[in-house]
Amino acid sequence: MIHRVKFSIDIKAEKSDIWKALWNDNSYREWAGVFFAGSYMVSDNWQEKSKVLFLGPDESGIYSLIETHVPNKIISFKHIGNVVNGEEQPIDDETKKWSGCTETYTLTEGKSSVQLTVEIDILDEHLDFMNKTFPKALEKIKENCGSQ
Numbered sequence: 001m002i003h004r005v006k007f008s009i010d011i012k013a014e015k016s017d018i019w020k021a022l023w024n025d026n027s028y029r030e031w032a033g034v035f036f037a038g039s040y041m042v043s044d045n046w047q048e049k050s051k052v053l054f055l056g057p058d059e060s061g062i063y064s065l066i067e068t069h070v071p072n073k074i075i076s077f078k079h080i081g082n083v084v085n086g087e088e089q090p091i092d093d094e095t096k097k098w099s100g101c102t103e104t105y106t107l108t109e110g111k112s113s114v115q116l117t118v119e120i121d122i123l124d125e126h127l128d129f130m131n132k133t134f135p136k137a138l139e140k141i142k143e144n145c146g147s148q
Contacts, residue, residue: 001124002101005131008117009138013145015072015107015114021144022105022116023075031140035133052077059086067102076104079121098123116141 011018021027025040032039038057044050048069055061061083068076079101082089091099101121108115116138122130 002098002121003124003127004119005122005127005134006117006119007134007138008115009135009142010110010113010115011142011145012113015109017145018107018114018116018141019072021141027141027144030144031137034137034140053083055083055086060084063088064103068104072107074104074106076102078102 013021021031023046029038029040032041032054036056039055039061040057041052041054043052043066046052046066046069048066050066051063052066053061053063062079063081063083064077064079066075067078068074080099081091081095089095098121103120104118106117106119108117118134118138120130120134
């Protein structure tokens, strides 16, 4: 079963600084490393409908499409399939359980801070891990913005 889960954190920083903390290569590696050490991403152009690979140090992970991208405001990924040793894999029965799940990052201006909200579809078997780990990743993003 898939659960849609929402995580959020208030950050006292400019939207553009938060966006950089999310998606610049070095800072992405830092916060994504909270989930799996050595995580990184690859995208050719960051435009809507373009592909993004979310990978670990062994070049395995998942590939996704960018559904929506408004810099400094929102980005939404639709997860499609697995990557093994740098190669996209065909959709199999296991992948069909989650293919099409989404992950959306939104920045909303508040009175004294910006709220970063992440809505993500999570399979049962990953729910506990994500509930424990995602708040730590958000704290790392906040740290990377220089906000306490």
